[in-house]
Amino acid sequence: MHGGRSAVKERRQWAGFERALPYLLLAPAVLVVLAVLVYPLWDGIKASTDFYRFGRPIESVGLENYTDLWSDPQFRNALWVTVRFVTLAVAIETVLGLALALFCASELRGVRFLRTALIVPMVITPVVVGIVFRLIYATEAGMLTVVSEKLGGDPVLILSDPTKAFLGLVVLDVWEWTPLMFLILLAGVQSLPVEPIEAARVDGAGAWRTFVDHTLPMLRPVLAVAIVLRTIDAFGTFDQVFVLTRGGPGEATRLVSIYGYDTAFKFQQVGYAAALFVTVGLIVLAFALVAVRLLRRVETA
Amino acid sequence: MTGRVARGLVFGLIVAIVLVPLYWMAATSLKSNKEITQEGTLYPQDPSLDNFRKLFAEKEFGHYLLNSIVVTGVSVLVSLVLGSLAAYAIARFRLVLRLERRIGLALLTVRIVPAVVILIPVYLLILKLDLLDTWLGLIIIYTALNITFVVWMMESFFREIPTDLEEAAMVDGDSRLSAFRRIVVPLAAPGLVATAIFAVIVTFNEFLFALVLTATPDAMTMPRGTATLIGRIDVDTASMAAAGVLGALPIVIFALIVQRHLVRGLTLGAIK
Numbered sequence: 001m002h003g004g005r006s007a008v009k010e011r012r013q014w015a016g017f018e019r020a021l022p023y024l025l026l027a028p029a030v031l032v033v034l035a036v037l038v039y040p041l042w043d044g045i046k047a048s049t050d051f052y053r054f055g056r057p058i059e060s061v062g063l064e065n066y067t068d069l070w071s072d073p074q075f076r077n078a079l080w081v082t083v084r085f086v087t088l089a090v091a092i093e094t095v096l097g098l099a100l101a102l103f104c105a106s107e108l109r110g111v112r113f114l115r116t117a118l119i120v121p122m123v124i125t126p127v128v129v130g131i132v133f134r135l136i137y138a139t140e141a142g143m144l145t146v147v148s149e150k151l152g153g154d155p156v157l158i159l160s161d162p163t164k165a166f167l168g169l170v171v172l173d174v175w176e177w178t179p180l181m182f183l184i185l186l187a188g189v190q191s192l193p194v195e196p197i198e199a200a201r202v203d204g205a206g207a208w209r210t211f212v213d214h215t216l217p218m219l220r221p222v223l224a225v226a227i228v229l230r231t232i233d234a235f236g237t238f239d240q241v242f243v244l245t246r247g248g249p250g251e252a253t254r255l256v257s258i259y260g261y262d263t264a265f266k267f268q269q270v271g272y273a274a275a276l277f278v279t280v281g282l283i284v285l286a287f288a289l290v291a292v293r294l295l296r297r298v299e300t301a
Numbered sequence: 302m303t304g305r306v307a308r309g310l311v312f313g314l315i316v317a318i319v320l321v322p323l324y325w326m327a328a329t330s331l332k333s334n335k336e337i338t339q340e341g342t343l344y345p346q347d348p349s350l351d352n353f354r355k356l357f358a359e360k361e362f363g364h365y366l367l368n369s370i371v372v373t374g375v376s377v378l379v380s381l382v383l384g385s386l387a388a389y390a391i392a393r394f395r396l397v398l399r400l401e402r403r404i405g406l407a408l409l410t411v412r413i414v415p416a417v418v419i420l421i422p423v424y425l426l427i428l429k430l431d432l433l434d435t436w437l438g439l440i441i442i443y444t445a446l447n448i449t450f451v452v453w454m455m456e457s458f459f460r461e462i463p464t465d466l467e468e469a470a471m472v473d474g475d476s477r478l479s480a481f482r483r484i485v486v487p488l489a490a491p492g493l494v495a496t497a498i499f500a501v502i503v504t505f506n507e508f509l510f511a512l513v514l515t516a517t518p519d520a521m522t523m524p525r526g527t528a529t530l531i532g533r534i535d536v537d538t539a540s541m542a543a544a545g546v547l548g549a550l551p552i553v554i555f556a557l558i559v560q561r562h563l564v565r566g567l568t569l570g571a572i573k
Contacts, residue, residue, distance in 0.1 A: 021477055022394035022401070029387035029448050030404060036445035037411050040422030047422060103311065110312050115564060116557070117316045120323065123556040123563070124549045125506045127524040131531060131545035132322045135329055141538055143325045146341045175322065183564060236415030239508040243528055257417045257509075264421050265513065274421050281418035288413050 048275035065275035075276060077251050078259040085166070085255060086234045089173040094227055096174070097181025102215070104182075105189045118179035126176070130243025133172045134159075137244075162252035165245055169253050172240055177233075181226055188222030189215075221295070228291045235284050256280050329542035337538050352543035356530075361518035362547055365526035369551070372436055372522060373504045376443035381497055383444075384451025385489075389481060391452065392459035405456060412449040417509060424513050434520045442510050447500045454499075458492030459485065495562050502563075505552050523548050 051061045069075050104111050121129070136143040137158035144156040158164045192215065200210045216223075238257040241247060247254030247262070256276070264273035329337060331348040340346070356362050391401045423442055432438035462485060470480040486493075511525035521529065527548035531541045556563055 018477060022390040022396055025386040025390035026400075026404060029383040029452060032383060032445050033408065033411060033448055036423070036426075036441055037419060037449070040419045040426050041411075041414075042422075043425065044419060044422035047425070100315070103308075110308065114312055114315060116560060117319045119556055119560055119563060120553060121319060123502050123506075124323075124553055125508075125524050125527075127506075127508050127528050128545045128549040131527070131541060131548070132326050134531075135326050135538070135542055135545070136322055138538070141337045141341060143322075146343065149341060150343070175318070179319075232413060232415070236417050238417060239524070239528075242508075242512075243531065257415075260417065261420070261509075270421055270425075277418045277421065281414045284415055285410070285413065 044274045045278055047271055048278050050271040050274075061271070065272050066279065068272065069275055069279060074251065074254075074259060075256075078254050078256045081166070081251070081253065082235065082255045082257075085170060085173070085237070085253075086231055089170050089177070089234055090227060090230050092170070092174050093178045093181045093230065094223070096178050097185050097226075098219075098223070100178075100182045101185035101189045102211070104186060111186070115183070118182065121176045122180050124176075126239035127243050129172060129176050130240040133168065133175075133240075134244055137168050159245060160249055162249055165249055165252050169241060169244065172244065173234065173237070176240070177230060181230065184226045185219070185222065188219055188226075192218050224291070224295050228288065228295075231291075232284055232288060235280070235287075326542050326545050329538060330546045332539060334537050334539045352539045353547065356540065356543055356547060360530060360544075361521075361526065362544075364518040365521055365523045366551065368436065368518075368520055369505055369522040372439045372443060373501055375436075376440045376447060377497060377500045377504055379440075380444045380447035380451050380500065381493065384448045385455050385486075385493065387448070388452045388455035389459050389485065392456045393464070405452070408449045408452050412453065416446065420509060420513060423510065427514055433514060434516045436520055438514050439511060439520065439522070442514070443504050443507065446507075447504060450500060450503075451496055454496040455489065455492060458489045458496075462488045491562070494559075498559050498563050502552060502556060505555075523551065 048065055049060060049062055051059050051065070104114065134142075137156075139145060139155050139157050139160065142156070142158075144158065148154065148156050158168045196214050196218070197210055200214050205213070236257055237255055238261070241253055241255055241258055242261075245253045247258040257280075260273050260276045260280070263269050263276060328344055330352055331345040331350070332342065333347070333349070333351070336342055336346060387404075390396075391405050394401060427433055427438045427442070430438070432441070466484050466488070467475075467477075467480040470484050471477065475483065505522075506524060507522070508524040508528065511522045512528065515521045515525055518526065527544050530536060530544050
């Protein structure tokens with residue numbers, strides 16, 4: 001120390017640093033996100049008002065890309081396929097996951113063993129999940145065909161039939177993501193208080209009534225969060241479809257993500273694809289906002 | 302007694318549903334193409350590793366694996382450091398304009414938007430930076446994507462740690478930063494581990510950006526390389542199955558080793 005005055009000065013500087021500290025801690029993370037995620041988002045919105053293809057002069061077309069989108073039958077089909085896919089897959093995953101969670105809630109030893117197996121579908125690379133199901137569905141030498149022929153039947157056609165290919169994709173998603181639903185809901189079920197359920201049982205309520213009147217209402221917050229997260233996630237599904245069907249046959253499994261990718265990188269209509277993705281982003285965000293609002297209402301009710 | 306038998310049967314059925322598709326891929330990878338197309342066997346009659354040998358000899362699977370490990374390792378590490386510091390600031394300080402709340406909320410919103418939405422502008426950005434088909438290009442985008450997740454997870458872990466401990470350390474002469482390092486980080490270690498594991502799995506498996514941002518084995522990651530290989534017209538079923546097994550193996554082994562932390566991270570992350 002060099003006397004009183006400089007010690008005071010030093011202390012004051014130190015206090016200034018203390019005050020700036022939280023901002024310094026936040027800055028690097030915020031800057032990276034701003035530069036790599038937010039700026040591109042802004043850039044994408046700008047690009048969505050342009051008509052351009054790689055290597056050609058850009059011309060601004062205002063909102064034309066957006067209005068074109070809504071009269072584009074291929075986009076409307078892709079959106080419809082996506083909505084159907086997400087609804088069906090998430091509904092099945094929720095029902096199966098919930099049933100399993102209730103079934104396993106009291107059985108701890110078996111669950112530990114089950115858990116190890118259930119981890120695999122959700123951590124395995126989605127691209128590989130696409131391969132796994134291609135090997136099952138393939139008409140020639142696929143698992144279904146081999147088994148069918150062993151039983152004296154005909155080759156099984158899945159990926160060349162629009163309806164079956166779509167359902168095949170749903171089955172893939174159910175296989176991959178029901179385990180996550182199950183684990184989340186199992187944690188939810190295990191954290192429920194036992195008293196109300198036991199009281200209902202003592203009062204002579206049947207298993208179904210106990211479930212509907214007590215378990216389900218208490219489980220609603222966890223259930224809602226799980227459904228919202230899975231829905232948002234499923235809306236962006238890309239990898240598995242890219243490997244399994246590439247959107248075919250025809251447009252039967254062409255989700256918005258696949259159509260957007262093709263528009264940008266196959267047909268080179270970058271502005272149009274940007275408008276498509278901005279629209280998809282807005283749809284998902286709107287869904288999330290509505291879901292959060294509904295959740296709040298349920299919680300305060 | 303019958304209840305126990307029924308339960309055992311259901312458990313067995315579930316495990317079978319999970320494992321049979323994987324078994325089929327593994328079994329196919331050990332067969333020859335002749336056996337696959339002509340005999341239609343249910344298990345390999347004459348199992349061999351020829352398909353794998355071919356992949357490593359002709360294709361660039363060694364490169365893909367190296368690229369994946371570097372890109373995943375660096376981006377998870379960087380995002381863990383930057384994200385934890387930011388999460389600590391959000392969890393512990395009150396800032397002007399309630400900035401800590403707003404930033405937390407903004408990061409969550411960015412996270413909700415599906416990554417596919419920024420695919421094109423990110424491609425244009427990496428193109429502008431001349432980083433297409435490089436490790437750095439992938440590392441930049443993966444780090445940013447991971448940060449939103451790390452902040453969200455770590456903030457809640459930090460909040461669980463009582464402030465008394467840091468304050469006591471600071472009374473004893475620690476600065477804010479050394480209290481963070483000596484007291485908070487060790488206490489938050491389980492959360493850090495769970496977050497890191499989750500980030501590693503998501504990053505290793507990422508495909509969409511790798512598809513658009515890389516083009517050669519110099520930078521292609523495992524999922525990208527696998528998809529390219531099976532996208533070729535001349536690909537045979539045996540190679541496809543072997544590529545699938547190779548593509549899945551590193552991350553499945555990793556997940557099984559760390560599975561205890563993994564389940565905690567997965568369910569915690571979803572419930573919070």
